[in-house]
Amino acid sequence: MKNQDYLLLVEDDEMVQNRNRLLLERKYSLRQAYTLAEARAIISSEGMPRAIVLDVMLPDGSGVKFLHELRETSNVPVLMLTSLNTQEDILNGLTAGGDYYLTKPCNQMIFVSHVEALLRRSAIVPDTLNLGPIRLELASGRAFLHDDDMSLTQKEFSLLQQFMQHPNKILLAKDLYERVWRQEMLADVHSLKTAVSRLRTKLKGSGYTITAEYGEGYILELE
Secondary structure, rough: OOOOOOEEOOOOOOOHHHHHHHHHHHOOOOEEEEHHHHHHHHHHOOOOEEEEEEEEOOOEHHHHHHHHHHHHHOOOOOOEEEEEHHHHHHHHHHHHOOOEEEEEOOOOHHHHHHHHHHHHHHHHHHOOEEEEEEEEEOOOOOOEEOOOEEOOHHOOOOOHHHHHHHOOOOHHHHHHHHHHHHHOOOOOOHHHHHHHHHHHHHHOOOOOEEEOOOOOOOEEEEE
């Protein structure tokens, strides 16, 4: 069985890695990666960690692109820690799915408090959500219907998570879009409609369907 009770530090600066290790190792089980390749190998071997501290500029690629990759399969909490500090950099990191964004150098106490906030979040989020024959595995980002993999995209998975957390409740289209796409909906309703339509198709046989409430949003309810 894979060990997922660890914190992954992805940072190529040895001085920063050592400082962060010293700040955290007494309280947490740590794994350290100096490249994205090392980070991927650790996750493949040990499973998704409880949380990730992620640099942006790494020797073998962009931490932002890596975060996009993670969000295709996982909702693992991520703290971005980087020297990039423009408004555009921060927006790019948060839009990609980062939970917090800190710029280096940062106050040690602030850094530790952000890590602790990430770990509190990971501790209170259940491992799975279940509704009838539907099961979501939140750490892996996978969904199952009658134990068969539903092969959901990241957006479909996030939508289904929202619906399963609020069954039989109308969810406003605007709120759904902002939670899943992490930006204002404005005039982009086609993406949401398309994703809901695909998800509705994949829910066939579950006993549940997604109904559109004209002018309001959508509701997950029994057929």
